Amino acid sequence: MELFYKSTRGDGNKVTASQAILQGLAEDGGLFAPEHIPMLDKSIEELSNMDYKQIAYEVMKLFLTDFSKEEILDCIEKAYDEKFDTNIIAPLVKVDDVYFLELFHGSTIAFKDMALSILPHLLTTSAKKNNIKNEIVILTATSGDTGKAALAGFADVEGTSIIVFYPKDGVSLVQELQMVTQKGDNAKVIGIKGNFDDAQTGVKNIFGDKELKEKMSLAGYQFSSANSINIGRLVPQIVYYVYTYASLLKNKEITNGEKINVIVPTGNFGNILAAYYAKCMGIPINKLVCASNENKVLVDFFNTGIYDRNREFILTSSPSMDILISSNLERLIYILTGQSEQKTSELMNSLSSNGKYEITEEMKVLLEDFVGYYANEDEISEVIKKTYNETNYVMDTHTAVAASVYFKYISKTKDNTKSVIASTASPYKFARSVMTAIDDQYASKEDFDLINDLNKISEVEIPNAIKEILDAKVIHDTVVETNEMKKAVEKILNV
Ligand SMILES: *Cc1c(COP(=O)(O)O)cnc(C)c1O
Numbered sequence: 473m474e475l476f477y478k479s480t481r482g483d484g485n486k487v488t489a490s491q492a493i494l495q496g497l498a499e500d501g502g503l504f505a506p507e508h509i510p511m512l513d514k515s516i517e518e519l520s521n522m523d524y525k526q527i528a529y530e531v532m533k534l535f536l537t538d539f540s541k542e543e544i545l546d547c548i549e550k551a552y553d554e555k556f557d558t559n560i561i562a563p564l565v566k567v568d569d570v571y572f573l574e575l576f577h578g579s580t581i582a583f584k585d586m587a588l589s590i591l592p593h594l595l596t597t598s599a600k601k602n603n604i605k606n607e608i609v610i611l612t613a614t615s616g617d618t619g620k621a622a623l624a625g626f627a628d629v630e631g632t633s634i635i636v637f638y639p640k641d642g643v644s645l646v647q648e649l650q651m652v653t654q655k656g657d658n659a660k661v662i663g664i665k666g667n668f669d670d671a672q673t674g675v676k677n678i679f680g681d682k683e684l685k686e687k688m689s690l691a692g693y694q695f696s697s698a699n700s701i702n703i704g705r706l707v708p709q710i711v712y713y714v715y716t717y718a719s720l721l722k723n724k725e726i727t728n729g730e731k732i733n734v735i736v737p738t739g740n741f742g743n744i745l746a747a748y749y750a751k752c753m754g755i756p757i758n759k760l761v762c763a764s765n766e767n768k769v770l771v772d773f774f775n776t777g778i779y780d781r782n783r784e785f786i787l788t789s790s791p792s793m794d795i796l797i798s799s800n801l802e803r804l805i806y807i808l809t810g811q812s813e814q815k816t817s818e819l820m821n822s823l824s825s826n827g828k829y830e831i832t833e834e835m836k837v838l839l840e841d842f843v844g845y846y847a848n849e850d851e852i853s854e855v856i857k858k859t860y861n862e863t864n865y866v867m868d869t870h871t872a873v874a875a876s877v878y879f880k881y882i883s884k885t886k887d888n889t890k891s892v893i894a895s896t897a898s899p900y901k902f903a904r905s906v907m908t909a910i911d912d913q914y915a916s917k918e919d920f921d922l923i924n925d926l927n928k929i930s931e932v933e934i935p936n937a938i939k940e941i942l943d944a945k946v947i948h949d950t951v952v953e954t955n956e957m958k959k960a961v962e963k964i965l966n967v
Pocket residue numbers: 582583584617618700737738739740741742743744792793870871896897
């Protein structure tokens with residue numbers, strides 16, 4: 473049965489999966505959402521005998537119904553290959569009583585690789601299916617990790633080019649070096665004098681600019697998005713939650729049907745939404761625990777039903793979660809309104825004009841699958857240090873937000889459901905914060921020395937992604953004001 477997608481703010485118009493992937497964001501500013509979330513058609517027992525790629529197929533075939541079997545398998549083969557440093561792709565590591573789902577074994581050592589290693593293939597396949605002759609220009613705003621993962625995925629992919637905007641002072645040294653040293657004739661990286669929300673808003677405005685769209689079309693270009701608003705990012709992220717449950721069952725860590733909790737360090741709400749979709753598809757998940765850093769707009773939302781971005785934007789040691797407008801929440805809101813485009817539009821209009829909205833009592837009841845907690849900077853450092861001292865396991869600052877929240881959650885609720893923490897980045901990506909958390913004597917050291925120190929204390933090999941940037945040349949050094957983003961794009965494309 474064919475599954476169609478509709479804009480969360482649209483007029484009910486339906487598009488196919490490949491069209492939704494190509495467009496990224498709907499023209500009315502809404503996000504594409506599936507008409508319904510399909511149920512898995514294989515039993516968990518069957519899934520527990522499959523490897524990552526096989527499970528990827530079982531999940532993706534249900535969402536990408538206008539792709540042929542060969543097309544989906546081809547995309548999967550090209551994505552989950554030796555770019556990952558383990559053929560398990562997403563290993564589960566048990567530390568004491570909790571499982572860390574390590575999503576950082578791809579080429580840029582953050583969880584964004586899980587989806588961005590396949591998105592370029594989904595997109596070029598979608599272009600072919602829809603007879604698109606234009607060059608596809610990927611426009612991306614990044615809080616640090618999406619940028620590099622998208623650059624790595626799209627660099628030198630024929631028929632595409634990519635432009636990445638990042639907050640000049642809002643990313644870690646490793647994150648910045650990874651991006652500004654990116655090779656590839658079709659790749660451009662631009663710093664902006666603003667934060668991630670400014671970058672994301674700027675990109676959304678460029679997408680919505682009709683006049684620019686026409687100029688682009690005359691010149692043979694069209695935009696698409698590699699941000700997690702693209703359904704082609706969300707769908708591949710569901711896979712690892714299904715895979716995790718299947719692996720736990722296979723390894724006899726749980727019995728069939730036993731529920732698990734999932735704790736997700738959250739920014740734009742893409743990763744945790746994928747876990748929610750997995751639950752809707754039939755994976756026995758008890759609570760979806762939304763973990764925030766001090767930018768805790770989502771935690772407040774889950775506690776009060778009020779989403780209010782009118783607050784100070786705080787730069788933290790988990791920069792990929794420094795976000796006040798969590799775009800993917802709109803897809804959850806859409807479900808909570810009973811898939812009402814009108815109600816969703818009203819709430820989102822209120823967000824853009826007043827910076828806030830409140831959901832109804834009825835909608836709040838439907839939020840019971842979720843709970844939200846946050847961790848402050850001291851708590852983040854503390855859990856990194858304590859876990860290292862007690863178990864030798866070293867986690868990055870984003871994962872630490874989730875770990876800290878996990879301990880808070882169980883001490884508050886005494887819930888003894890088995891729990892999986894989504895581990896979203898390698899500690900090497902945030903070596904300074906991680907090492908100074910473990911011992912503040914490291915504060916006086918140079919960043920690159922800290923990488924060697926981390927190697928010594930963790931006995932985890934330095935990833936290639938880090939070795940690569942040690943002596944790479946800086947290629948991209950443009951920095952613009954937030955109101956110059958459109959001009960920068962026009963200049964690059966010469967339109
Ligand atoms: C992007 C990112 C997050 C947040 O994920 P969302 O899907 O935006 O909620 C968390 N941790 C790391 C390391 C990330 O790169």
